[in-house]
Amino acid sequence: xxxxxxxxxxxxxxxxxxxxxxxxxxxxxxxxxxxxxxxxxxxxxxxxxxxxxxxxxxxxxxxxxxxxxxxxxxxxxxxxxxxxxxxxxxxxxxxxxxxxxxxxxxxxxxxxxxxxxxxxxxxxxxxxxxxxxxxxxxxxxxxxxxxxxxxxxxxxxxxxxxxxxxxxxxxxxxxxxxxxxxxxxxxxxxxxxxxxxxxxxxxxxxxxxxxxxxxxxxxxxxxxxxxxxxxxxxxxxxxxxxxxxxxxxxxxxxxxxxxxxxxxxxxxxxxxxxxxxxxxxxxxxxxxxxxxxxxxxxxxxxxxxxxxxxxxxxxxxxxxx
Numbered sequence: 001x002x003x004x005x006x007x008x009x010x011x012x013x014x015x016x017x018x019x020x021x022x023x024x025x026x027x028x029x030x031x032x033x034x035x036x037x038x039x040x041x042x043x044x045x046x047x048x049x050x051x052x053x054x055x056x057x058x059x060x061x062x063x064x065x066x067x068x069x070x071x072x073x074x075x076x077x078x079x080x081x082x083x084x085x086x087x088x089x090x091x092x093x094x095x096x097x098x099x100x101x102x103x104x105x106x107x108x109x110x111x112x113x114x115x116x117x118x119x120x121x122x123x124x125x126x127x128x129x130x131x132x133x134x135x136x137x138x139x140x141x142x143x144x145x146x147x148x149x150x151x152x153x154x155x156x157x158x159x160x161x162x163x164x165x166x167x168x169x170x171x172x173x174x175x176x177x178x179x180x181x182x183x184x185x186x187x188x189x190x191x192x193x194x195x196x197x198x199x200x201x202x203x204x205x206x207x208x209x210x211x212x213x214x215x216x217x218x219x220x221x222x223x224x225x226x227x228x229x230x231x232x233x234x235x236x237x238x239x240x241x242x243x244x245x246x247x248x249x250x251x252x253x254x255x256x257x258x259x260x261x262x263x264x265x266x267x268x269x270x271x272x273x274x275x276x277x278x279x280x281x282x283x284x285x286x287x288x289x290x291x292x293x294x295x296x297x298x299x300x301x302x303x304x305x306x307x308x309x310x311x312x313x314x315x316x317x318x319x320x321x
Contacts (some may be wrong), residue, residue, distance in 0.1 A: 002062070002102060004109050007052035012038045014061045015054075022063075022092040024149040027170065027310060029137040029240045040137050041066070044209055046081055047133075053109045055093075055102060063093035065106035067114050070130030074204040082130070086119030089126045089133045091153045103156035111160075124157035124315035127166070128206065135210040141238065141251030141287040143210075144168040145312035154313070162315035167292040171306035175279045175286065180305045182272060184265040192230060192266075194273050195220040200234070203254075211236050219277075221270045231257040231266040233274060238287060250278045252288040255297070271304050 012034040020031045029036075041047070046068060055063040067088045069081040088110045093102055107124075114122055125145035126134055135143035145168055146153045197218040202208035207216075214237045221231040233256070238249035252274060257267045271288075278286050288306060290297040302308075 001057070002105060003056050004053055004105065005056070007042075007049040007054065011054065011061075012042065015064060018061055018064065018092055018094060021095055022152070023138065024147050025244055026149060027138065027140050027147045027241075027312075029243065031243060032137065036137075039213070041133055044133060046071075046209075051110075051113055053106065053113065055106055057097070061094075062097045063091070063102055063106055065092075065110045066090040066133055067110040068133060069114075069117070069119070071206055074129055074206045083118035084120045085123070085130050086114030086117070086121070087123045087126055087130050088114075088157075089131055090138070091156050093152045098152075100155065100159060103152055104160060107156050107160045122162075122317055124153075124160075124162045124317075125313065127314050128210075136214065137240070139312055140170050140241070140310075141236075141253055141289055142168075143312075144289060145314035148311050148313070157315045160317070162317045164313045165316045166314040168289045168312045168314075169292050169298060169308055170289045170310040170312065171287065171301045172309045173275060173286045173288075173301075173304070173306045175275065175284055177305055179276070179279075180272070180303070182265070182268060182304075185269060185272065188265055188269045191224060192269075193222050193224050194270075195222055196277070203234075214238075217277075219270060219274055221266055221273075229258055230261045230264075231255075231270045233270055235274060235278065235286075241287075242285070247284045248282065249285045249287055250281075250283045252286060255288070268300055268304060271300065275304065 016032050016034040016037040019037060023030060051067045053065050054061055065088060067086060069083055069086055072080045072082045091106055111122060123130060126143040131143050139147060146157060200216045200218040202212045202216060217235045219233050220229055222229055233252055234254045235250045235252050238251040241249050275286060288301060
């Protein structure tokens, strides 16, 4: 008979072992050690033991679900959370226990925890700014939903009545492939310069909590004549995601072209320069993702050599059950 209980201090070894068997091979860090699980999940400032719920069959851990809350403000106090927006950030079950009843039981427990603490809307999957855990070890360059190769979590959300509200497309670029040439590159290079800050500080406390342990590099495309910022992006070291395939990875995040400077080729140029920089740093693969509805970004990434490798879906269910 399945029993549910909250996290205890002695649970990390069993949780890490279940993680390594239950999460997808692509899009998640595995193998993950108990120490790493402790540091990257349990060590967050906003971790609450009651939100990490374990399912046991006798003395065997057969699943866990983890729920929490995002921040009121990315710039505000690090411990002030928005209790109205809850997130079921992760659900992992033993692959040998393919049991929809177990998945639904875990979802019930997570929802009860969130509702008791004031949640009015509950998400399944994760997305900044209301994904409290797992960015940095799940989902690729960002955590923006449930991976399409994580069937137990997907089934749990859909069977529990959650609606898909956003899909993100995951891309990867193989840096061993020939560099894609752009006829605008020569002109843009004459007019601009790239400012690079290696080992940069996290942008805010939320980013620090998520991937602050990893090296972050900031890129800014500036006009040579005025130093006006035209576009920006960042990368972070995703090497841990390559433990199974042996590839070193960098993740691209926060890509933005300044208002008034779009459709001039600056975004494409900046991404191309980031790929060149990553090649020089001996990275083998670069990951990035964007919304499935962002046609311009989809076209941009494919034009510079990225290929679609998966997708992630964010789910939501408003109101009480």
